Amino acid sequence: MAVLLIGTLDTKGRELEFLRDRLRSEGLRVLVIDAGSGDPVAIEADYPRDRVFEAAGSSLDSVHQHRDRGRAVTDAARGVARLVEQLVVEDNVEGILAIGGSAGTTIGTSAMRAAPFGLPKVMVSTLASGQTRPYVGGSDLMMLPSIADLAGLNGITRRVLTNAADAMIGMVQGQSKPDLHTRASDGKLITATMFGVTTPCVDRARNRLESQGAEVIVFHATGVGGQAMEQLIRDGLVDGVLDLTTTELADELVGGVLSAGPDRLSAAVSAGIPQVVSVGALDMVNFGPLETVPEIFRGRLLHLHNPTVTLMRTQADECEAIGHRMAQALRNARVETVVLIPELGVSALDAPGQPFFDPEADAALFSAIREGLKGSTHTRVESLPMHLNDPAFADVAVERLLAARKGMIQ
Incomplete structure (x- = not known):
């Protein structure tokens, strides 16, 4: 069982490393999914960017060739969602934590909406205080405003990221771990x-x-x-x-x-x-x-x-x-x-x-x-x-x- 940590390692590597280490400090296993298209920063991903784009039916070479950011984000969102669906079916997921700006929020919430009800989901986003319906939809995901842009570690971002990690730790450790696919009322x-x-x-x-x-x-x-x-x-x-x-x-x-x-x-x-x-x-x-x-x-x-x-x-x-x-x-x-x-x-x-x-x-x-x-x-x-x-x-x-x-x- 593991918590999935989703983000773009080319632009949010230090922030993801900070979150990963905080989650690990409480004994959680963490799997990092890199949804970026540039060179990773700070840490290696358990599911690197080429795996993400392959899951989307695309490839990292194709993304680089077209140099189309919108297409890259769309492919990354689709690829991460498919990876998450696969991991959930394999019963390896205890929670999902993602961070990002507009692109990272699109990618992270796409994956969360693909996950079942009841699975802890936290999205740290620069867009969390605006119109969130396109990101949340009918899901039970939580959006946490990042307050400052997620561009480096400082007194504000460290506090926000710590709160997000601690929220995930609390939800994972506090839940009784029911089978999320079991009907809640004995068929009624x-x-x-x-x-x-x-x-x-x-x-x-x-x-x-x-x-x-x-x-x-x-x-x-x-x-x-x-x-x-x-x-x-x-x-x-x-x-x-x-x-x-x-x-x-x-x-x-x-x-x-x-x-x-x-x-x-x-x-x-x-x-x-x-x-x-x-x-x-x-x-x-x-x-x-x-x-x-x-x-x-x-x-x-x-x-x-x-x-x-x-x-x-x-x-x-x-x-x-x-x-x-x-x-x-x-x-x-x-x-x-x-x-x-x-x-x-x-x-x-x-x-x-x-x-x-x-x-x-x-x-x-x-x-x-x-x-x-x-x-x-x-x-x-x-x-x-x-x-x-x-x-x-x-x-x-x-x-x-x-x-x-x-x-x-x-």
Whole structure:
């Protein structure tokens, strides 16, 4: 077992040596991965740069020939991620520690996102106080601001690097070392998605599932939430999915700020996990404060959810496109998947007397889903004469998921 230490030895050699020695002083085995493309400084790597670029399907000679820094960073990120995936599978990894500026952060976090949930991950970065979502994604990695640039050892960088090393030492020595690929709830770990406007439904469903002995992990459907849930599914930790709040699809297709990316809804299908899916909060696209809404949308139906969140009602043509996208993602499920359609509304704002009540737009969404899933072997659509937040709707969702899980066990 070892801690992986990742960085560019051509520019961060002394800093990596400092970290390596601190980790070793507490009895940890350290494997250094050199993601640089220049001549190493200070120490030798256990996985030198030529191994990294070969893992990426490239070569160090090719990198030097093209003299393209962007390409070099892209190849290094891909190569390190593949090496980390291999080492994790071989069960040789206790934690991952990386340092860097923009390039090193791109490389280090790519490797961390390739590692499973629960494995300690610390990224010391000059970018840690800015927009970190592109680096963190749905991972549980930690980013520590370097304060000063990582260009030499001094009173500031020594303190920051020591804190990072000590954090890794504490996490590695303090963990009980569970098998990260073992399910946490004896085959009863369920993930669910929720938004404020779908909370009554998801809360009731969660309580019912917990009364049946399941452990339910609820994810806020804010883009990162959907990404994190799908990463847990890919890591093999999930046994069933109650994906009732798929609002992130609207942001992805229309242009809101809470997209979970183009692969949303793909993980459970690929993993062969039973799921119940619905259309919660697909009546809305999310933006920040009103003044941040793009000019192209200023004439649309907008609702101030709070001072920092502005919601925009999806139109019929957008709902139709979202429905087709959902059907495309779910059509090829390999195990039982149920799509529940609440005919009387998809969120707290989509009900009679509420600002987003629009039966025509909802009908376009529902029709596209039904049409797109015709002939699917394992995915079926069930329409219910209920609102999504009706207690009975949550009860049906739970019953369908439990039945699908029972079918898998049998």
